[in-house]
Amino acid sequence: MTPAARIAAAIELLDEIEKAMVSRGAPADAIVASFFRARRYAGSGDRRAVTGLVYGILRCRALLVHMAGAAGLEPTARALVIAALKLDGEALDMFGTEDRFAPAALTPAEEGMSVDVGSAPEDARLNIPDWAAAGLHARFGDALAPAMTALAETAPLDLRINPLKRVSEKIINNFNNDFELIDLKEYTEISIRSAHHRMLTNEALYRDGQIEVQDVAAQVASLLVGARPGEQVVDFCAGAGGKSLLMAATMENHGQIHAFDISGKRLDALKERAKRAGAHNIQVKRLPFEDDERSALQRPLLGRMDRVVVDAPCSGSGTWRRNPDQRWRLDDAALAEQAALQGSILKEASALVKPGGLLVYMTCSLLPAENEAVADAFAADNPDFVRRDFRDFWTGPWLKGEAPASLALNGTDLQLAPHTHATDGFFIAFFERKPGA
Numbered sequence: 411m412t413p414a415a416r417i418a419a420a421i422e423l424l425d426e427i428e429k430a431m432v433s434r435g436a437p438a439d440a441i442v443a444s445f446f447r448a449r450r451y452a453g454s455g456d457r458r459a460v461t462g463l464v465y466g467i468l469r470c471r472a473l474l475v476h477m478a479g480a481a482g483l484e485p486t487a488r489a490l491v492i493a494a495l496k497l498d499g500e501a502l503d504m505f506g507t508e509d510r511f512a513p514a515a516l517t518p519a520e521e522g523m524s525v526d527v528g529s530a531p532e533d534a535r536l537n538i539p540d541w542a543a544a545g546l547h548a549r550f551g552d553a554l555a556p557a558m559t560a561l562a563e564t565a566p567l568d569l570r571i572n573p574l575k576r577v578s579e580k581i582i583n584n585f586n587n588d589f590e591l592i593d594l595k596e597y598t599e600i601s602i603r604s605a606h607h608r609m610l611t612n613e614a615l616y617r618d619g620q621i622e623v624q625d626v627a628a629q630v631a632s633l634l635v636g637a638r639p640g641e642q643v644v645d646f647c648a649g650a651g652g653k654s655l656l657m658a659a660t661m662e663n664h665g666q667i668h669a670f671d672i673s674g675k676r677l678d679a680l681k682e683r684a685k686r687a688g689a690h691n692i693q694v695k696r697l698p699f700e701d702d703e704r705s706a707l708q709r710p711l712l713g714r715m716d717r718v719v720v721d722a723p724c725s726g727s728g729t730w731r732r733n734p735d736q737r738w739r740l741d742d743a744a745l746a747e748q749a750a751l752q753g754s755i756l757k758e759a760s761a762l763v764k765p766g767g768l769l770v771y772m773t774c775s776l777l778p779a780e781n782e783a784v785a786d787a788f789a790a791d792n793p794d795f796v797r798r799d800f801r802d803f804w805t806g807p808w809l810k811g812e813a814p815a816s817l818a819l820n821g822t823d824l825q826l827a828p829h830t831h832a833t834d835g836f837f838i839a840f841f842e843r844k845p846g847a
């Protein structure tokens with residue numbers, strides 16, 4: 411593709427992503443994949459250039475929208491691409507050239523767009539969507555700028571060794587030098603990090619289930635649950651099984667994990683991953699939508715589980731490094747709806763915990779409305795549960811050293827964030843059902 415054709419393609423691709431953000435359609439990575447499936451003529455260099463420009467735009471979209479608005483332009487995909495090129499100090503001479511793929515010539519308003527970043531409001535400079543502004547200010551206070559800068563970066567590729575497969579240090583050390591593995595032993599014994607994103611599907615270690623892809627925050631969360639061999643555990647929102655797989659390892663495949671989710675597709679993926687990982691104690695159950703069927707499925711487990719994990723559906727604000735389009739997919743009403751759903755799932759799942767058992771609530775969110783507020787409301791309405799300090803659980807297998815400092819707004823829960831912990835944003839709260847309750 412010519413440079414002009416790449417710009418035209420970036421405008422087209424961004425337009426598709428913008429429309430999907432409004433309609434809450436497919437996520438950006440799925441749109442990128444289908445965009446290039448339909449354009450087989452695009453080489454890998456073209457893909458990298460077009461995708462790099464589009465993702466770069468999503469990482470500072472609020473500022474670009476501000477720049478377009480200040481020039482009297484609607485924030486169309488074309489205006490955002492022009493703003494991004496200006497911000498990067500790129501020449502705009504590929505617009506309106508003889509090249510038949512070139513985008514149309516710049517209008518006077520587009521020509522005149524100013525790159526006066528200093529005059530933009532702080533939330534625009536830091537790429538903060540309106541619906542998350544109050545929560546992020548409350549979470550980070552004076553550290554808002556470094557926190558948001560870290561959230562705008564590209565996340566590393568985090569992996570973990572699968573303890574069920576007993577991979578030796580030597581094998582890991584030999585694992586494709588190209589991966590530039592960083593020895594990441596700060597929080598756990600089993601984490602490794604690659605500076606680069608590569609396809610792992612052809613790697614023998616991955617195909618044989620010896621390594622898994624999982625952000626370190628999610629690894630820490632799974633280990634903090636502390637599931638032991640022989641226990642009965644429910645992973646209430648198990649999805650594709652990130653937490654279940656690691657819990658199966660702490661349980662050494664003994665006892666039972668009941669993996670629930672409403673998505674049959676995700677549970678199918680869990681089954682595949684469990685097979686690859688050699689995790690044999692996970693029983694997958696799709697939660698029906700009808701209330702009575704849903705209750706019937708859970709009835710045999712009521713009040714009998716040693717541990718119940720609720721990895722609730724959330725805004726995903728802690729994963730914005732990986733999914734920058736997620737910032738633009740919610741609004742105030744959707745956030746409130748999400749928090750209400752989180753509260754109701756937590757309440758429903760709590761009924762499965764046995765007296766003396768543990769309920770662990772977690773999200774990959776940074777927002778107090780989805781984190782402390784949901785946990786606080788549960789604590790207030792459920793006196794038969796005691797809120798426990800996360801530090802008490804920093805004892806499980808493969809967790810290292812001292813518990814890290816927490817960014818939670820209280821002294822008991824754990825909140826991780828990219829700028830302080832070099833992980834995704836992640837929240838975890840612990841509740842113990844009173845013995846005899």
Ligand SMILES: C[S@@+](CC[C@H](N)C(=O)[O-])C[C@H]1O[C@@H](n2cnc3c(N)ncnc32)[C@H](O)[C@@H]1O
Nearest residue numbers: 647648649650651652653671672673721722723
């Ligand atoms: C954060 S994801 C779970 C990720 C998963 N635990 C992992 O580690 O890979 C949240 C999951 O909640 C599921 N979910 C959404 N609404 C639900 C509900 N009402 N009951 C149970 N699961 C639900 C979604 O399908 C999604 O898989």
